[in-house]
Amino acid sequence: MLALAHARITIMANIILLEDESVLRAELADFLGEQGHCVDTAGSIGEFEQKFCPERQLIAIVDLGLPDGEGLDLITRLREDGDRIGIIVATARSGGRNKAKGLIQGADHYLSKPFELDELAATITALARRLEDGAIRPRWLLDTLRCQLTPPGKAAIDLTSQSYIVFRTIVSGAGKPVSRRKIVEALGENYLHYDQRRLDTQMYQLRKLVLDACGMDLPVATARGRGYQITEAVDLRG
CATH class of the missing domain: 1.10.10.10 (Winged helix-like DNA-binding domain superfamily/Winged helix DNA-binding domain)
Incomplete structure (x- = not known):
């Protein structure tokens, strides 16, 4: 089970969540929405590619084992396309070797399931702050x-x-x-x-x-x- 977070975020972000397990996807989307984020969801790489808008979305949360492909390959394509987006891997693949591979492929953060929702919230806030600080964005x-x-x-x-x-x-x-x-x-x-x-x-x-x-x-x-x-x-x- 994922533990509920108690702290509220201070930075709102447009997020796209790629998670093939429908119950977990809904739980995470509800939590992120309650935290103030705007969330688009996808259950497959194909659906992600249909909904992904680099001009609007700031952060992608990506599972690795997906029904139509490998999340690491998607991350590689995102980096090769030069899209300015923060990437958080959220996967059941634990261990130092898997984490190192994910970070080398282009992920900014790597969370192993099960993780605390507090940890996810803090990771998003830190990443959003770094991305926002690195660019001048009209409001x-x-x-x-x-x-x-x-x-x-x-x-x-x-x-x-x-x-x-x-x-x-x-x-x-x-x-x-x-x-x-x-x-x-x-x-x-x-x-x-x-x-x-x-x-x-x-x-x-x-x-x-x-x-x-x-x-x-x-x-x-x-x-x-x-x-x-x-x-x-x-x-x-x-």
Whole structure:
């Protein structure tokens, strides 16, 4: 069994998790999501290659024994392609020789199953911090006086008052899921009498506004059954 972590992370990261065992994959994805990370999952190398986006994902967690190939070969290809991504091996293959081989192939860290979730969380935080420190990465900016959202490297986007309130409330969660109730009440509405479809429409319009204006996705993920959470760092000004 994997032990639950008690410490919260301070750095959010976009992660792709490659694990063929479905129960463990779901457990790890839920844990990482609760820690504030945005997680894509894959059960095979083929699925990983379909979902992998080096411009968006910062860290890959890779199992080695996979149904359609060898995780070490995937790591080699990632390094040969020159993709700037942190790689954490999470595998049942223990022992110094296996660990040395994984690190030589290009992994940044090597965790042997079973591992503590605290250890995984700390490894991700350390690796994300090192990767972020090694590059200048523009951040989203929310102007709280002008109600404007500025995507990285793009022009400012004017938000409606309601869109601003919705987005600002989600940002206040600092990467943790923000409940629909909290968002509705921030809008000054009674949650018990509020038509939930209005919030769905509000989120759709906000996402479309940002996508149409700059070609980028709004950094907000749906936390199933819990609300919404921010997936990238957002600076506040005003």
